[in-house]
Amino acid sequence: MQTELSKQLGVEHALFGFTPFPAVAAAISRAGGLGVLGAVRYTAPDDLKRDLDWVEGHVDGRPYGLDVVMPARKVEGVTEADVEAMIPQGHRRFVEDTLARYGVPELADGEASGWRITGWMEQVARSQLDVAFDYPIALLANALGSPPADVVRRAHDRGVLVAALAGSARHARKHRQAGIDVVVAQGYEAGGHTGEIGSMVLTPEVVDAVAPLPVLAAGGIGCGRQVAAALTLGAQGVWLGSIWLTTTEAELPSRALVRKLLAAGSGDTVRSRALTGKPARQLRTEWTDAWDDAGGPGTLPMPLQGLLVADAISRIQRYEVEPLLGTPVGQIVGRMNEERSVQAVVDDLTRGFERAVDRLNRIAGRSRQ
Amino acid sequence: MQTELSKQLGVEHALFGFTPFPAVAAAISRAGGLGVLGAVRYTAPDDLKRDLDWVEGHVDGRPYGLDVVMPARKVEGVTEADVEAMIPQGHRRFVEDTLARYGVPELADGEASGWRITGWMEQVARSQLDVAFDYPIALLANALGSPPADVVRRAHDRGVLVAALAGSARHARKHRQAGIDVVVAQGYEAGGHTGEIGSMVLTPEVVDAVAPLPVLAAGGIGCGRQVAAALTLGAQGVWLGSIWLTTTEAELPSRALVRKLLAAGSGDTVRSRALTGKPARQLRTEWTDAWDDAGGPGTLPMPLQGLLVADAISRIQRYEVEPLLGTPVGQIVGRMNEERSVQAVVDDLTRGFERAVDRLNRIAGRSRQ
Numbered sequence: 259m260q261t262e263l264s265k266q267l268g269v270e271h272a273l274f275g276f277t278p279f280p281a282v283a284a285a286i287s288r289a290g291g292l293g294v295l296g297a298v299r300y301t302a303p304d305d306l307k308r309d310l311d312w313v314e315g316h317v318d319g320r321p322y323g324l325d326v327v328m329p330a331r332k333v334e335g336v337t338e339a340d341v342e343a344m345i346p347q348g349h350r351r352f353v354e355d356t357l358a359r360y361g362v363p364e365l366a367d368g369e370a371s372g373w374r375i376t377g378w379m380e381q382v383a384r385s386q387l388d389v390a391f392d393y394p395i396a397l398l399a400n401a402l403g404s405p406p407a408d409v410v411r412r413a414h415d416r417g418v419l420v421a422a423l424a425g426s427a428r429h430a431r432k433h434r435q436a437g438i439d440v441v442v443a444q445g446y447e448a449g450g451h452t453g454e455i456g457s458m459v460l461t462p463e464v465v466d467a468v469a470p471l472p473v474l475a476a477g478g479i480g481c482g483r484q485v486a487a488a489l490t491l492g493a494q495g496v497w498l499g500s501i502w503l504t505t506t507e508a509e510l511p512s513r514a515l516v517r518k519l520l521a522a523g524s525g526d527t528v529r530s531r532a533l534t535g536k537p538a539r540q541l542r543t544e545w546t547d548a549w550d551d552a553g554g555p556g557t558l559p560m561p562l563q564g565l566l567v568a569d570a571i572s573r574i575q576r577y578e579v580e581p582l583l584g585t586p587v588g589q590i591v592g593r594m595n596e597e598r599s600v601q602a603v604v605d606d607l608t609r610g611f612e613r614a615v616d617r618l619n620r621i622a623g624r625s626r627q
Numbered sequence: 628m629q630t631e632l633s634k635q636l637g638v639e640h641a642l643f644g645f646t647p648f649p650a651v652a653a654a655i656s657r658a659g660g661l662g663v664l665g666a667v668r669y670t671a672p673d674d675l676k677r678d679l680d681w682v683e684g685h686v687d688g689r690p691y692g693l694d695v696v697m698p699a700r701k702v703e704g705v706t707e708a709d710v711e712a713m714i715p716q717g718h719r720r721f722v723e724d725t726l727a728r729y730g731v732p733e734l735a736d737g738e739a740s741g742w743r744i745t746g747w748m749e750q751v752a753r754s755q756l757d758v759a760f761d762y763p764i765a766l767l768a769n770a771l772g773s774p775p776a777d778v779v780r781r782a783h784d785r786g787v788l789v790a791a792l793a794g795s796a797r798h799a800r801k802h803r804q805a806g807i808d809v810v811v812a813q814g815y816e817a818g819g820h821t822g823e824i825g826s827m828v829l830t831p832e833v834v835d836a837v838a839p840l841p842v843l844a845a846g847g848i849g850c851g852r853q854v855a856a857a858l859t860l861g862a863q864g865v866w867l868g869s870i871w872l873t874t875t876e877a878e879l880p881s882r883a884l885v886r887k888l889l890a891a892g893s894g895d896t897v898r899s900r901a902l903t904g905k906p907a908r909q910l911r912t913e914w915t916d917a918w919d920d921a922g923g924p925g926t927l928p929m930p931l932q933g934l935l936v937a938d939a940i941s942r943i944q945r946y947e948v949e950p951l952l953g954t955p956v957g958q959i960v961g962r963m964n965e966e967r968s969v970q971a972v973v974d975d976l977t978r979g980f981e982r983a984v985d986r987l988n989r990i991a992g993r994s995r996q
Contacts, residue, residue: 261990272990426894427961446815447825455893456816456825458847458856459958463893478827487827487856489990490983524824524832525795552921589828592796614859615991621630621641621858622984 259485259611261494263440263472267292267396267419268321271608272495273485274442274474275600276325276399280309281507284316285600290608294323294399297386306389314393323397323421324390328383328405338565345558345566352555353570356548360582362573369576387412397421397440401451403429404436421474425453425460427467434468441468442497445477449500449588451538452477452529457488465492480590482610486618500588505600514578515585516597524592533571533586535563541584541591545574628854628980630863632809632841636661636765636788637690640977641864642854643811643843644969645694645768649678650876653685654969659977663692663768666755675758683762692766692790693759697752697774707934714927714935721924722939725917729951731942738945749775756781766790766809770820772798773805790843794822794829796836803837810837811866814846818869818957820907821846821898826857834861849959851979855987869957874969883947884954885966893961902940902955904932910953910960914943 264272270290277283283293295313300306313322387409390398398405398413399421405413413420414437421440424430430441443464445457455463457477465473475488476497488496502508504519518541528542532549535558540546549557557563574582587594598606619625633641639659646652652662664682669675682691756778759767767774767782768790774782782789783806790809793799799810812833813819814826824832826846834842844857845866857865871877873888887910897911901918904927909915918926926932943951956963967975988994 259990260992427892445825445827447828453894455958456814456847457827458814458825458853459816459893459961462850462852463961478825481831483831483860484827486987487859490856490859490987491852492983492986523796524828525822589824592828592832612991615987615993617861618855618859618984618987619993621628622981623629624984624988 259489259608261472261489263474263494271604272489273604273607274323274397274495274497275502276497276499277502277508279502279508280313281316281509282502282505282600283322284313285505285507286502286604287313287317287320287322289601289604290320291604292321292323292397293317294325294397296325297383297390298325298327298401300386301382303385303389306386310390310393321394321396323399324386324393324395325399325401326383326386326390326405327401328387328409329380329402341561342565345562346555349555349558349566352548353566356545356582357570357573360544360579362570362579362582363577365569365573365576384409391416391418399423399440399442404433404438407436410437423451423476424464425451426455427460427463430464430468430473434471438471440472440474440494442474442476443493444497445475446529447478447539447589448476449527449539449591450586451534451536453537458491461488461491461493478588478590480593482607482612483614484590485607485611486614490618500590501594501603502600503585503587504594504597505603506597507600510585511575512578512583514580515575515583518580518583519585519587519591519594520596522587522591522594524589527587527589527591531557531563533564533567535560538586539588540586543582543584545582545584628858628977630841630858632843632863640973641858642973642976643692643766643864643866644871645866645868646871646877648871648876648878649682650685650878651871651874651969652691653682654874654876655871655973656682656686656689656691658970658973659689660973661690661692661766662686663694663766665694666752666759667694667696667770669755670751672754672758675755679759679762690763690765692768693755693762693764694768694770695752695755695759695774696770697756697778698749698771710930711934714931715924718924718927718935721917722935725914725951726939726942729913729948731939731948731951732946734938734942734945753778760785760787768792768809768811773802773807776805779806792820792845793833794820795824796829796832799833799837799842803840807840809841809843809863811843811845812862813866814844815898816847816908816958817845818896818908818960819955820903820905822906827860830857830860830862847957847959849962851976851981852983853959854976854980855983859987869959870963870972871969872954872956873963873966874972875966876969879954880944881947881952883949884944884952887949887952888954888956888960888963889965891956891960891963893958896956896958896960900926900932902933902936904929907955908957909955912951912953914951914953 273291275286278296283295286293419439472494474497475493480501642660644655647665652664655662788808841863843866844862849870
C-alpha cells in the first residue's frame, strides 16, 4: 500500500494514525504506518517533551508526526480568565443542575481536571511547537484551519511536511493557498470536529480541488475495504483516529468508557456542539442529549463551551457516570467490537486491503497476476 | 464491471439507475445498466401502463426495473380525505403565509397539482403492481421498508428479484427476514429519504449484516471513482438516482430547477422533513429553511406533511419561484455541473471506474495485466 506520499515519508503503509496516546502513536509507526501524536491535551511543555522522548525511544527509528490545534488568527491579549468571565451564569447552573440530577460528586480538593484543554490557545500551541521541532517529526498536522504562515515556514525549514484538516473543498483550497503540503479531508462520519459532507463525496471533491497536493481521507475508516475505498477515491493515504481508541495500548480514562465503545453501534454517535461549541461527532449520551434538547440553554461558541464543561467531563469520567460518559468517536465505532493490539489492527487493515483489491479486480475482469 | 448480481440480471455494468423519467430509465438500460422507473408519481394505472409500454419499446430488449413505495403494514379503511382532515389549520395557514410572502400565484382553475403523490398509498401501489407484473420487469424495488409478503411471493412467482432500501444494518436484516433478494444500502449522502450513517460506514456494515445477499450501494455516487469505491466496500452494484436529474433525457418541471442543480455545491443540500414528514435530502431552499426554522410550526408526520405541501410545491414549480424551488437530490449535486446524455454519464462512470482500478492496482503494487 504505497503512494507518492507514503514513499516521501518513508512509511511502509499509507496509514496515518492520529491518537492522543504516545504508546499508540509509537505502535502505529512500528507497525509500518505513521503515528501522529495529538498535542492538544498537553498544557505543560515538559509533559509533551517527556512523551515525545518516550515515542522517540519506541518507534525503532520509524517516522512519526505531531498534531496541534492552532488557530490561524490569534486574539491578542485575551487570557483564559477573560474567556471564563464570558460564560453566562445560567449555563453554569445548567451544568451543575445536570450533574446533580445524576448525583455526580465533585472532584476532591486539589484533584486536577483531566479534561481541561488549553492546547487550542496559541501561546500553548507555540510552546508545544518549540518542543516538537527539537524532535525529528516527519509531519505536523493542524486540526483547526491552516496554521499561521510563520509556523508553516518553520516546519518547511526543518523539512517537516504540514497537514491540515478540511471538511469542504473551500477549506481545502484555503489550505493550499496557505502553503500546506497535505490536506486531510475529514468526512461527516469522522469523530471529533466534522462538517456535513460524507467521505464518499468529500474525498474526490477535495482531491480534485487541490490536485496535485496529496489528500488523506478521514472519516468512517476502520477496515481494509474502507482503506481501499478511500484510496480508490483518489486519496494518497487514510487518516484513522477512532479505531485506535479500543486498542490494548490506548489509555482511556475509564474501563466503563471502553465498554461503551465496544458496545456502541454506528448509529450511536451524534454530531453535537456539547463538547467544544463546534459540531463534533461523539458518543451520544444523556449528556449530549441534555445539551441538544430544545428546552436547554443551548451550547456556547468555541472556546466558551469547552471551558464551561471541562470540569464536568472530568467528574463524569472520574466517577464513571455511565449515562453521561462519552468521548469523541466516529461512526466506525460500530466496527470497534473487541480490544486488539495496534499491530493486530494494522494487520487487519493491510490484509483486508489486499482482499478488497482482489475482489475489485475480479469485478473489473482483471485476474490477479 | 460484472458481479454475480449483474450477471444474474443480464446487465453489462453493475449500475442501477433510479429515475422518475421513462426516457432516462430506458436510456440507462440501453447503455448497459439497469434502469429502474420510479412509480410513486403515477396515480392512474393507465398512465403507468402507457409509460411502461414506452420503456418496453425503447430498451432494445435490455432488462429494466420498477420502484414502488409500498408500506409493509396498511392502515385499513383510511382514505385520503381522512388523512387530509388530520392536518391542523395552523399548518395550512403557515403554508399560505409563506407562499404569500413570496407572491406565489394560485394554480389556475382546473390546473392539476403536478406534485401530489399518492403512490405511497397501498391501494395505489397495488394497482401499479397489477400493471407492472404484465411487463417483463427484472427487478422490483421498494423504497419504504420491506414490501408485504404476498407482493414478494407474487414477484418471486414471476422470477422478479425484489430489492428494498435500508439506512441501517437493522433495517437490512429485517429485509432479509422478509425474503428480499437485494438490499440497497442508502447512505446519509443520498437524495430523498436517508438515515444518518455515511456510505463509507453503511455499505460494508450492511454487506456483512445480510451476507450472502447482494447489496447495492446508494448515496454519494456520481463518478467512476465512487463506483469503484462502493464496489470495493463489498457492494455488488451501485444505485444512482441524483446523477440522472441533469441528463438531457430528464424532464424536470422547470429550467430554473435545472439551473439550480447545475450551480449547487455538495454543501447546498439539507436533510429535512419539509417534503414528506420523514428526513429526506433535498436542495436547501428558503422553503426548507422556513420549515426547519425554530420559529415555525414544525413539520407534520408522514403522510400528512406530503399532502399539506403538495399544492404549494406544484405552485412553486409552476411559477418557477426560485428562492423556494427545490427537489430531492444528494450531496453528489456538487458534481452535476453540466447537462449530459445518459450514455455520456454511463461512459464517464465506466471509464472512471477503469482508471480507478488502475490507480488502486498501482498503489497495491500490482501492475495491470
